[in-house]
Amino acid sequence: MVTVRRGVPATVRRTIGVLSPVVGGFYFGALIAGVARAARGVGHRVVAVQTYPAGLDRERYPEESVLDTPVALGAVDGLVVIGKALSPERLAAVREWGVPVVLISEDPAHPDDPVVVPDNVGGVRAAVEHLIWHGHTAIGFLGNLGQRDMRERFAAYRTTLAEHGIDSDDSWWYEASDNQEQGGADAAARMMQAGTPTTAVIAATDRNAVGFQRALRSHGLVLPRDQAVVAFDHADSGARVSPRLSTVDAHFGRVGEHAVGLLLSRMRGDDVTPGEHRVPSSLVVRESCGCTEITSPGGDVGAGDVSDLLRRLAESAFAGPAGSAVSRRAGPDAREAWWRAVEEPVEVAAERGVSPAPAALGRLSDLTAALQPHPEALEQMVTVLRTVECRRVEALPAARAAHATAVRRAVTDVLLAVTKGCTRAMLARSGQLERTIVDQYEVDMDLLRGDGASPRALGWLPRGVRGHACLGLWVGTDRGPGDREMEIVGVHDTSGTLSRLVGVRTTASQFPPAALTRAGTVGSNELTFVVPVTFGGSDWGLLAIDGTVETRATQPRDRFNHWAALLAVALDQERLLGSLREQRKALEQAAARERALADTVRESEERYALASMAAHDGTWDWDVSAGTVYYSPRWKQTLGYAEDVIGDQPSEWLERVHPADRDELSAAIAAQLAGCGTPLELEHRVRTQSGDYRWMMCRAVTVLDDAGCPARLVGTLVDVTERKEAEIALQRDALHDPETGLVNRLLFLDRLGAALLRCRRSATYDCAVALVRVVDSGAFSRDDDHAPDVHREVVRQLRRPLREGDTTARTGEDDFAILVDDVGPGGMPDRLTELLERLRREIGPRISIGVLGSVRGMRDVSEVLREADIVLLRGQTRSDPRNTAVR
Structure with a gap:
């Protein structure tokens, strides 16, 4: 259930919040200025929160707000939401905070929300x-x-x-x-x-x-x-x-004013009509x-009376009351005060025939400047005032015809006063822009210099900033949509009363702190801006600062937006510099350890070289900077070369390495030169003087120079051919029958299992299995040479290659097996048929053969072998002269 605060007394000073994509420019700035104008008129404060990140790239705005944190929602009493300031989900969630809301040019999240739009x-x-x-x-x-x-x-x-x-x-x-x-x-x-x-x-x-x-x-x-x-x-x-x-x-300022009027009504508990409220x-x-x-x-311009012409001129030529001291002295409606100041001198001249008083013309000039005339305002004023002059002169009775000269002179004086006001407004704006450029230069230099005080202290703010400011940085790295915790790390306050805020922890919903917003003067021309301190992928926190809203700029590049982006860059730089200092300190400590280690390694290397000479190892020393290698006489003798045959280039070694081992050795050497922490140890083959390849064990360590960079590689080369060949033989015997050299039963079963798995996965794959059994070996004694002849002939035939992927194996004393891979749907492949025919032709009835043309549908390896054995036995029982059965 949503609870809305009601019954707020009109005399209590409250805080009105504005959520806007950006906080400057002719559109967003004018809306915020209208909100501030209406709120200040009844003594309320205004906090304008920018919901889009600072430092957007060339106005490429995202489709919706990137602000998921409920900034300022707990610190305001009412809220105006402009355009796409919040995503629809966040806008709906705002109602749960119990803050009255009025929207501007946004689709409502709830049917009860009023929406103010221009006409x-x-x-x-x-x-x-x-x-x-x-x-x-x-x-x-x-x-x-x-x-x-x-x-x-x-x-x-x-x-x-x-x-x-x-x-x-x-x-x-x-x-x-x-x-x-x-x-x-x-x-x-x-x-x-x-x-x-x-x-x-x-x-x-x-x-x-x-x-x-x-x-x-x-x-x-x-x-x-x-x-x-x-x-x-x-x-x-x-x-x-x-x-x-x-x-x-569209009179955006009036749109903002109307939105505040509706919001104040909701805050008082008055009924406000939901839906659209249009401003003409x-x-x-x-x-x-x-x-x-x-x-x-x-x-x-010829239509209407003189007063109506001047009212329309005031409506079209001025941006509206600026909240300055001049406009406040002019009364609640500065535009009406202006046209009266224009009309009265002309009326006095028409009635009395006297010229306007200098004080009245000076006041008119002040009012004109304070109302911030549009660029074309002076042209409109000349047209309208000349029309006023003609009408006044034509309306003079005959008795006052002599007053026509006074009317013309009065209109001219009024035009001069208005021209001075327009010129003063343009000069004031030019001076303001120049002051902004100077301030921006100061901010740029202070924030980008990186060698002064921490940017967190806000000492980089220009000297002309008289308002209050505070910086809150996120605590932790959690960027979820919840109410994020932040710490106030810096304040700007000429009185020093806000310094107690430094170090205080709060949440985004309670930022800016009430002490900051209450510090402003009632009726002041300033409001409090809250801008995300972001740039690129950095999101540091929020900057709250008092200032005036920019309403005349075409580009919504508000200076506070710019300052927040630069502050994010400065904080990134501060963190980077701190990290670099820590890294430098760590590198200095590491360099000291490396120098000590290098000394230890050098001593160990010398001892190792002496031990290698005693053990007849072939030592070598690679000078990395010179690109040369010293090969010891023993190294050259190990490969069968004379002393003068081998030079001092790395290619003397690397080009004699077996092509299959060359890449691995090069990668290992490169890793050592790149700073690998473990010594090099690698077995590889090297071509000897006779052209044969022998297995060598290479061991090496890296020697660093005083700067901690690899300077030398020192190692040995030991002939390990006999041991390596024995290892290879052991590996081969583990998977092959030592007597015949064929694949043994264990490896055959593994390959058959893989073929069965592939059959289940592919509808187009199949394989065939054949069993060959020597059936009359038992009729001969082991002293007789006939039985071994049968086995040798079977092995000889099975060793003849079928096709890559096929497997021939010895699975028992008298049993042999053949796995034919990837057979087609046409039956037993030709290569298997040819092999079986050779076996029958060369050996005859002394063997029995059972063939499974397909293993599809078999559950496991045992079932395949069982079915093949059954087929083989059936062939024997049929008294087939060929002793061959196929299924």
Whole structure:
């Protein structure tokens, strides 16, 4: 059963958590900024957790979150989950924590979950209808449908075309590989291959559209003449391309604000309608759709009264309240305060004929800068304010005609103040980017230098970071989906009050610690970010740091994401350096032991050489660095060579080694030179001066130089031919009849058993068995020569080769057996028939023969021999003159 915390008083300061794939950029950053704005407005803290690893390779995001650990779930009072921040399984498991949840652009894990989405349907409908107004009917769609928002936009595109009687063709759908520029460029290449079937395109994202437009222009198309484009997102990058991109502003900040409003209601225990909650979007018209000048999203600037024009301008030209001191002084609705600051000087000039006060113009400039105007905002303001000027002048009564000059002057002063505000905002952003680059350089140098303090202490943070930070590293190596344990190893706190956290152990669900989040000032412009400290295959832990969210960057490359990735690299380097120091110490100790051992080996080698001379062993000494070998006179005599015949090259020995033994000897020598710890000991054959091969026992040890590297191989070569041949004879006699040399009964039974096993495994395999018995040997005494003649003749015939794989054996005093391998389905093979015919012809009735043409179906070896013996006895009882029976 799921328990949700209810009844949280509005006056209690709580912590709102945000789970997001990344924590920066125009989309994720704007959503988080909206969440922070709404939460700060009621005095709550915000913790934004990045669920994708830091240091992703060129924005190749995985299909879903890789975060299985419940980071911050126990440290927050409510949770906003953005997009694919969690896998469906983890999203369903979040409910078990009892934390109220609101989703943004995500399929709910439970039917009671509210989902806040931008008005994808209304935005796309406005875009499609605008292109139809331009006269386009072949309108395509470009995008990747892997996310909920993109699928909604595609469905709205097709529905809107159908509502206007246009049947969308399958060739109008240009699938993108991702939501970035490269996906749009790939789609443009496919459109060109298809022959450009459309005249206009709706792009699912601005970044798709930017890559799409650049690719089309590189193919020589003129935009928007050859292809009009309207996108979705209203990112700053759309204002930097040519032609500038018409787009749908989804007002992501308002989406985040609305999500917090629903979440606070759930935290208070209020009923919140489950399902979708949509935030209106608006169309921003630029040149890419075919319009010749930028207009406000409300339509024609000539429509509506002056106040309505200024409101619409404030809605479209500004990113929204930034939470700065200026915007907070302007009141709860900074945009409304701005248009009033624009409207009042013009009204005063129209009514009194006086110019605006410098203080009012200065305040207007401050408000304009604080509202973070979009790149095209100044153009929109000029258009709207000139319209306001015309209307004010036309509305003046005849008695106040002299005030027209004051109105025109006031509008000009307002435009100058607004221009200063826009310019100041751009300069401030430029300075902020420069400060970011300087900070990043400091972080890069400190973390990659590797010779200063440990990166765990967070001393590498730039001097401009005034907020709080702490680093928690995983304890142990378990990477399961449970609540992993971690230890706080470093903090950054100018006041020093958080230093007590170092060494504290906690869990991922309770990170960041409450002491860190409570340290922030109520209403502060900052929030707490939590970013995984990962890079490549390394996963060290989590970095929590206070800071401001980046909402204007096209690329979601937040600086904290970058810092976390570099920190992971620095921790990897620290661990590697520590390991190298330990290895160096171990190598120094090992080198000392090796030098002592080398001295011992050298002394032992000298003693061994003296003993070898006394024992007449052939000694040799291989100088590895010089590539020469000293062969002792005894070594050369062992092979029958004179002193001057053998030189000092390794080939004098290795090229005389038997080809079958050469690879094994070379491998053994190479192993010694590579540092093998055991002495070399190997038997091999060497060609003597007479051309014969004799067996030699080679023994050798490796002698190291002062650096611990192999310098010499010193060994002996001893002739062991007699012993080796005796061993071979013993091995042969163990499996062969010593009198006849044929296979003995034991080896025959083993091979017959293997043949039976193969019969069971293969339906196409079979073999034949023949028994040969000398039947009249008993009629002769052992002093008579006739009986041995029969045995010798049988053995002589059986020694004649049949085929590789066949076996002839002596299984008893007077019994012989033949195993014919792999017989065909046509009966007894010719080679067996020929052998039996020779036996009957040469020996006649003094032997009996029983043949089993197949062993298929026999259970074991005993049954085969029993059946063969029965066949042989039946042949004897039939008084067959050939004494041969076949079954």
